[in-house]
Amino acid sequence: MIVILKPKTPKAEVDSLTKAIKNLGVEVHPVIGKELMILGLIGDTSKIDPNKIEANRNVERVMHVQEPFKKANRMFHPENSKVDVNGITIGGKKIALIAGPCSVESEEQIISIAKSVKASGTQLLRGGAFKPRTSPYSFQGLETEGLDLLKVARKETGMPIVTEIMSTQYLDRFVEDVDIIQVGARNMQNFDLLKELGKTNKTILLKRGLSATIEELLMSAEYIMAGGNNNVILCERGIRTFETYTRNTLDLSAIPAIKKLSHLPVVVDPSHAAGKNWMVDPLSKAAIAVGADGLIIEVHNDPVNALCDGPQSIRPEEYDKLVKELSLIAAAVGREI
């Protein structure tokens, strides 16, 4: 940690601040020049709240040198983490494919789509039961009935199921019924939810918030891991920018960035990012090329009549063709599908 002092801070005040910081249990190395006055802090700075130091009127700024996340940090876990879900490994050489409809709508729909995507090589089934919708007047999902239908689809196909949790209210239900619990972009900093998920041993798919930095995403993963649950998969799904042609801007450079900073697996959701079904194909290819460990793709057998997000869903036959093409890209970067 580096404390930058205001120019011309009197020596007595530098000394007094130095002493106060030393009392926090770290070494303080001053570097004092005419135009640069800094204090270098060495030792365990993780418990020091930079805000408290910054509130000192002589302090210009406090800077982290190390990333503030620990359990999610590659520095303390140089190997890639692999997450196992019912025998399926995420984060290994094999790309994880997660596919399914935006919303579970009926038993027939979810089973039909599940079978199609399984036939194309998908390992995990996604489907929304509880849906976060901007408008209170939009369809909010089949809720617990949706969970029941996902279980039926799992039984029929053997595919583990991934679905989004929206509050702690149904946490027990999710822990019992669901294989991967998804935290949506809007809840990425719902810290109370993250804490509760940290107490479970379920695999959590944590989506990046619309305006969350990469560091904030990793800090939210840290909330879950700090509770003892290391089964975290990150998901890039587009960030909010000034560009309006796409619904969000898929930040593919976040993938190598996360891989450098953290050991956690990371998947990409090209469907929500663009909000346009014809972009799912090129963005999926780019995601594999850039190093993602998996994809989560919306597939619907009848997009025109989908109860939500039809414009971004692709049809099973388009998905099947895409998976075949993705396997070429995967091979080109030393992975497989």
Added chain:
Amino acid sequence: MIVILKPKTPKAEVDSLTKAIKNLGVEVHPVIGKELMILGLIGDTSKIDPNKIEANRNVERVMHVQEPFKKANRMFHPENSKVDVNGITIGGKKIALIAGPCSVESEEQIISIAKSVKASGTQLLRGGAFKPRTSPYSFQGLETEGLDLLKVARKETGMPIVTEIMSTQYLDRFVEDVDIIQVGARNMQNFDLLKELGKTNKTILLKRGLSATIEELLMSAEYIMAGGNNNVILCERGIRTFETYTRNTLDLSAIPAIKKLSHLPVVVDPSHAAGKNWMVDPLSKAAIAVGADGLIIEVHNDPVNALCDGPQSIRPEEYDKLVKELSLIAAAVGREI
């Protein structure tokens, strides 16, 4: 609602789509030219999900003409709404001043600050008991003990208390103990929380999310109001942009925008927006000048030792001076403090 078709959509398909939309219970007026093919939808379009229409392969885009919020919409409630909290009116001629520390730290601290800010003319006391922090290793607030201390401060000073809720877990406690329940920026789209708050009759202070559009803020207010609770106050607290000098960019044009679109009162939080205590003064003045109904300001008697957010807190004597100067601005725009 306007449906823009792709150029050269065959007439048969236009007819078939027209018929399908008519079945949703609205009139359809086609405007068909060589380069422009649109369907104008007239009637109650509020239950039509634009995504479903957009999923049609002949549809280029669907556009709202009307705002998607109703109860929050000024069109259906032309007069300004006023919210009454224990006899204090928010949204009237008098500017509402809400002040207090970022976090409740001790009985002595909260009572001392409460008395100071009351003496300066503040009507409502703010203080964090549950704190949303980016890091799981940062101080998370005194939690229920903090609520107890706020109640003591209310008893001592008579000021209603405003504090942030972070999940539904303590909802009953908040309903019983707190006068205004604050929903923080990170939870603005925690829809399950909003729904539960909509079932109470408590006044809700809803903060704009870091990357929420004005329309999304109003849609989140709509979630609360759709549940039957019209006691909603909106709060602009800065949005996330590329600029890094300030912590967030205070969007003061959002105030006249919200005033035009909605009848709800709106207050400004200059402390969190800038993250710099010396900016609280000019930004507070600008907020009153631009038309805000109130301010929520962090005041701390000992910013250097504040347990959180010291750098943005001002001291009681600075606050007192500021309130005096704000009264001149208020008068200049036909308001009072």
Added chain:
Amino acid sequence: MIVILKPKTPKAEVDSLTKAIKNLGVEVHPVIGKELMILGLIGDTSKIDPNKIEANRNVERVMHVQEPFKKANRMFHPENSKVDVNGITIGGKKIALIAGPCSVESEEQIISIAKSVKASGTQLLRGGAFKPRTSPYSFQGLETEGLDLLKVARKETGMPIVTEIMSTQYLDRFVEDVDIIQVGARNMQNFDLLKELGKTNKTILLKRGLSATIEELLMSAEYIMAGGNNNVILCERGIRTFETYTRNTLDLSAIPAIKKLSHLPVVVDPSHAAGKNWMVDPLSKAAIAVGADGLIIEVHNDPVNALCDGPQSIRPEEYDKLVKELSLIAAAVGREI
């Protein structure tokens, strides 16, 4: 300047880098811990290119502690700068009012508007002759004929004229005919243009780019000042964000920020920021309240038929009423109009 090294950089490499940096003419103070390895650079670091140091494979990051601008820096010029234009002072106690149409359209139009705004207390006349338009098919301004008409209006009213330059092609003409040369947002980093303007002694009104940070704005001012021309006025006119309700987001916190960092006068353009004429009133008031030294406002006698930007222009009678109300705000913050 602070050089942050990668953890575990071998001592030999630290020494070799230290030596290389010393050869650049500065002192190097190493602070070496297990998790923090930094080099503090003391002396004249202004000629050191941080990129060159950052390219070293052992370097994590190089950080400026001081702002990279000098002539624009308040540190080296603690007093506010005042710019004098034909006897009118900008940056003093009196708020500078600059008003006029988006585009000069005809002699009658510019003279009529000039007379109206002068009668309301305006000191400087604005009017576009060369217009930067997104589309090559839009009206591009009357160009040199527009300059001629501005001169006629100046002669009629005695008001100095402010108009935008778009390239160096007409620089001599601008230097001879114009009182304040405006550099538009899109040209804020047209460095060749800035360099040429730095060789003149004309007053330059430098608008902030749509996505320029405050530091970049000051660096562009530095380009002009480095050439010897200190007559620079800065202008905040809205930045590009995700919010689409307003055309741009007026960043009013930039005003106190610039005032802290620099001694240069700064004015606000509320017309272009919002793109909505009904927002000019509240945003102008907020701009004065937050500390701006002036306003630049679009006024048109016939907005419906304006050749450009009609939706953001206000009528002379609206402007007249606004100026009267602004004088109350100005008085409330110790300024005058």
Added chain:
Amino acid sequence: MIVILKPKTPKAEVDSLTKAIKNLGVEVHPVIGKELMILGLIGDTSKIDPNKIEANRNVERVMHVQEPFKKANRMFHPENSKVDVNGITIGGKKIALIAGPCSVESEEQIISIAKSVKASGTQLLRGGAFKPRTSPYSFQGLETEGLDLLKVARKETGMPIVTEIMSTQYLDRFVEDVDIIQVGARNMQNFDLLKELGKTNKTILLKRGLSATIEELLMSAEYIMAGGNNNVILCERGIRTFETYTRNTLDLSAIPAIKKLSHLPVVVDPSHAAGKNWMVDPLSKAAIAVGADGLIIEVHNDPVNALCDGPQSIRPEEYDKLVKELSLIAAAVGREI
């Protein structure tokens, strides 16, 4: 074009507006409901300035349905455009590789790098002679001497040269000496420069501005093409967002978006986007996978001593390895290198 009227606009005013618009030479189709009042405009709306209609007090908004660009529009040129530069085709099946140093530094440097990258399969040589730098105190490029050195390198290697123009001052020189004239991000809306380039028949590499939308990029291309020069190549190089880990956020979804909207070739600059040399590899692969027609990559034989942008340059041996791997990705998407 669609004109949305304010609700409850009186019939007389609708009629009067309708008549006024008809006089502009288009058909007007009104769709009038209680909550929706629109005018659909059919015919050649390209000469209608939406701002003029929006300035009418009864008008809520005017919306384009068609894109405002014509010559750049795929609708009017369904086939992909191919640009030929000295026998090298850009926009065909073969991926164009453009590589070289950020700045030309010396004859030895540019020739050495040119030979290396040529040996790796590069077709075109890039190198900055005039450099846009944020600070007036940074190295500004070797300028005309740099152009001379590029010519020497071309003579030695036969590779066409690509370099950035910063103003019209040296236009004749560029037209005579340079094979592809690059317009940098900061000059994307330097309309006077674009107009002048439109009068030449040189190939122009037009970089997207830091905060330019895809539509604005295409409108800037339109400026060049409107002048008669159709030899335009677009370049995505990262946009400015809130994320600070990368210098800019590479918007790879812009590639399929541009391919859908326009027939022009588009290349990607992964070096400037990320500002980190270790990201060039994955981002280049993603760019090819997503459909780019080429790459422009910074290669330097001695990044530590590069006169600018060292941290983002890769070494010739890294580049050579990358090209080999890229050829696998290219093959996977039906292209070749």
